[in-house]
Amino acid sequence: xxxxxxxxxxxxxxxxxxxxxxxxxxxxxxxxxxxxxxxxxxxxxxxxxxxxxxxxxxxxxxxxxxxxxxxxxxxxxxxxxxxxxxxxxxxxxxxxxxxxxxxxxxxxxxxxxxxxxxxxxxxxxxxxxxxxxxxxxxxxxxxxxxxxxxxxxxxxxxxxxxxxxxxxxxxxxxxxxxxx
Numbered sequence: 001x002x003x004x005x006x007x008x009x010x011x012x013x014x015x016x017x018x019x020x021x022x023x024x025x026x027x028x029x030x031x032x033x034x035x036x037x038x039x040x041x042x043x044x045x046x047x048x049x050x051x052x053x054x055x056x057x058x059x060x061x062x063x064x065x066x067x068x069x070x071x072x073x074x075x076x077x078x079x080x081x082x083x084x085x086x087x088x089x090x091x092x093x094x095x096x097x098x099x100x101x102x103x104x105x106x107x108x109x110x111x112x113x114x115x116x117x118x119x120x121x122x123x124x125x126x127x128x129x130x131x132x133x134x135x136x137x138x139x140x141x142x143x144x145x146x147x148x149x150x151x152x153x154x155x156x157x158x159x160x161x162x163x164x165x166x167x168x169x170x171x172x173x174x175x176x177x178x179x180x
Contacts, residue, residue, distance in 0.1 A: 042069075049179045061171050063133040064155060067093075068172070070126040075168040076100050077116075080108055081154040083134065091127050093120045101164045130154075 012024040042050065047069065054062045068078060071093055080099035086092070096117045099108050111117050122130075133154075141148050141160065149160035157163050 046179075050175065053175055053179045057175065059129075059133050059136045060155070061175060063129050064168065064171055065175060066126050066129050067122075070122050071095075071120045073120070074098070075165040075172075077111065079153075079155060079163050079165050079168055082152045083154055084152065086130060086154070088127060088131065091122050091124065093122055094118075095120065099162060099165065101162070101166070106162055 008029075009024060009026045012021065012026050015021045016024060050065065050069070054065055057065075064078065067073070068075075071078075073081075073093070073095055076098040077095050080097040081093075081095075085094045085096075087094075096111060097108055098111050098116075099106065101107070137156070144159065147159050151160050151162065153160075153162060155163040155168070157167075
């Protein structure tokens, strides 16, 4: 399990060095094409249900999901957002970073491809909720006082550190369960 064509090639190349075989039969092997997963999207009625459910949620959840719906950004891109990526005057969102956490270690990098770097125009409702969330976050930071970790991220952990993309998924799944 987990063996790849490369692993078998290394094995056969070593067998050639040991003069156990004359050639590497793996050189003619073609790597099987990876099947693409079918993408699933919410229809209008599902989005309406989701938005109605969000009316009862806390501001962080409401903002996160509204932004995800309006922007189409990946969870890793949303978690990497900083406040200076949002232009409230022009109603735009700049996506140029991605955040992932591997074994508890934060890894922030540029987006997957140059085409993934983009500016997205947000609707007024999303901008309004982002402004409301920013006010809430500013108050929250004041309440934390010395416990604040001092990040400029839009979505944060309890003390201001990065929010894991897994947390993003948990929030969305929690809300989806309510409307199912």
